[in-house]
Amino acid sequence: MKELALHIMDIMQNSITAGSSRISVRVKTRDYDRLLEIIVEDDGCGMDEETLKKATDPFQTSRAARIVGLGLPMFKEAAILTGGDFFLQSQLGCGTEVTAVFVNKSIDRQPIGNLGNVFFLTMLSHKDLNLSLELSSDRGVFSFCSTTFIESLAHKGKSHMDAAFHAEAFINEQVKLIFKEALPELGGGLHGIERNCKTAQRKDALRDGGNPPA
């Protein structure tokens, strides 16, 4: 996985499998943008202590179809590589909280990617799910709640799909505002790896003699 947004999507997928009705994602920078913290919290079935210990072991999975489970181990690896940290808290029957801390300036920190799109796709396929997102940095705080957002657009006669589309643009706009200077993005940045933004950025960088555009 090449983007933090994809990791978040993967962890959210775990939460959905655990039968959650509410997932909250918090992305914040701390310590004058030195650290980037991602927290994914749900109210799913949770894990007992035994499972919790094994959760970041790649050869541990709850499924019968295969014997490896790479979601949490890869997220942990991505955080540890930057010199960050990773915690997992869970209580059986109450839910799970995944916290990953990244060192922002590290060359190994993956770009944040298209966070809006992740929410868009999850909203589209799980209509009853209550998703919330909180972004915060020194530049400001942004909160988003999928159910309120969809309701308020439904008053204007927009369908669920239209609402999800609007949410994508809205979230991405806010991510840009709140994290713009905090996250010097390599390899695709906020647009993610799937657009040709990488080549465009590289061209810009070459033209300016290696200095990133101001």
Add this chain to the structure above:
Amino acid sequence: MKTLEELEKIREDEKTVAGKKVISVGMATCGIAAGARPVMNSFATEIRTRGIKNAELTMMGCIGMCRLEPIVQVTDEDGTKTTYIKMTEDKAARVVKEHILGGTPVKEYTAE
């Protein structure tokens, strides 16, 4: 107790939900890593721009064939499942055109 009309209306609603094709995109770790997201985006844009009403887009977990990801399963109104493997954005657009709108599965992209 509901009136007969209300019950009939509920039955009608149920019918329309049941009479839908369900597109499930494999969105487990393996799927995401193999690029299921652009595929799902492609489905979403196609459904929206063409204004398709008889299809539901959803995510599913891993079905145990990680080497063939991104996998997309289309369940028809009568319950027949078609499994498309190694999907891309362009393939997704063709599946929408020929399978969802046209009704004939695209044989070349299936698992067989």
